[in-house]
Amino acid sequence: xxxxxxxxxxxxxVVEGLIPVPVVVPGAKLGLAxxxxxxxxxxxxPAAALAVAVVRxxxxxxAGGGLLSVGFVLSLAGAVxxxxxxxxxxxxxxxxxxxxxxxxxxxxxxAGGVAHNLGQLxxxxxxxxPAAAxxxxxxxxxxxxxxxxxxxxxxxxxxGSAAVRRAVAAAWGW
Numbered sequence: 001x002x003x004x005x006x007x008x009x010x011x012x013x014v015v016e017g018l019i020p021v022p023v024v025v026p027g028a029k030l031g032l033a034x035x036x037x038x039x040x041x042x043x044x045x046p047a048a049a050l051a052v053a054v055v056r057x058x059x060x061x062x063a064g065g066g067l068l069s070v071g072f073v074l075s076l077a078g079a080v081x082x083x084x085x086x087x088x089x090x091x092x093x094x095x096x097x098x099x100x101x102x103x104x105x106x107x108x109x110x111a112g113g114v115a116h117n118l119g120q121l122x123x124x125x126x127x128x129x130p131a132a133a134x135x136x137x138x139x140x141x142x143x144x145x146x147x148x149x150x151x152x153x154x155x156x157x158x159x160g161s162a163a164v165r166r167a168v169a170a171a172w173g174w
Contacts, residue, residue, distance in 0.1 A: 002044060002051040004171070005036040006051065006056045009034070009035070009036030009052055009056035009059075010059030010062075010063055011063075012032045012033040013056065013063075013064070014060055015032075016030060016031075016032050016033065017029070017064060028143045029147070031116065031148075033060065034079075034082065034113070034116065034147075035154050036052050037049050037056070037079070037083055037086065038086070038109055038155035041090055041108070042095075042105055042155065043164070043165065046090065046091065049086065050083050050084070050087055053083025054076075054080060057072060057076040058076075061075070070127060074123050078115075078119040078120040080119065081116065081118065081119025081122070082112040082113070082116035083112075085112055086108050086109070089108050090103070090108055104156070105152055106153055107152070108152065109148045109152025109155060110144075110145055110148035110149060110152060112151075113143075113144035113149075113152075114148060115144070117144040121133050121136060121137065121140055
C-alpha cells in the first residue's frame with residue numbers, strides 16, 4: 001500500500017508542477033503530493049508514511065526528469081523533515097475524535113506544511129547562503145500553513161471515504 005501511495009504522490013507532484021500557479025514565494029506549490037503521506041499515516045501507519053515521504057520525491061523526480069536537480073534536493077529535504085514531524089506529532093498527540101481534544105489530520109498537516117518549507121529552506125541555504133534563505137522565512141511559514149490546511153482537509157476527506165478505507169483494507173487483507 002505504501003508503494004501505491006508513493007506512486008500516487010509522485011503523480012500528484014508531477015501534475016502539480018504542470019499547473020501554473022501565481023505565487024508570491026518563488027517555487028511555492030500547494031503540495032498536494034503530501035496528501036499521500038497523510039493518508040499513509042492515518043490509514044496504514046508511521047513506517048508507511050515515512051516510506052511514502054522518502055520515496056515520493058524520487059519517483060516524482062524520475063517521472064519529471066529532475067533527479068538530482070536542485071529542485072529534487074529541496075523536495076526531498078522538505079518531504080523528509082515534514083514526514084518526521086508529522087509522524088512524531090501523531091505519536092506524541094492522540095488523534096482527534098468527537099470530543100477527544102486530540103489533533104486532527106488537518107492539524108498534523110499544518111505542522112507538516114510548515115516543516116516541509118523549513119526543511120526546504122535549510123537545504124536552500126546550502127545553495128544561496130543562510131542570509132538569503134532567511135529572507136523567505138516569513139512567506140514560507142505562511143505558505144506552509146495555507147498549503148497544510150488545504151492538503152490536510154483533502155487528506156481528511158480521503159481517509160474518511162468508505163471507498164478508500166475498503167481499498168486499504170483489501171490491500172492489507174484486513
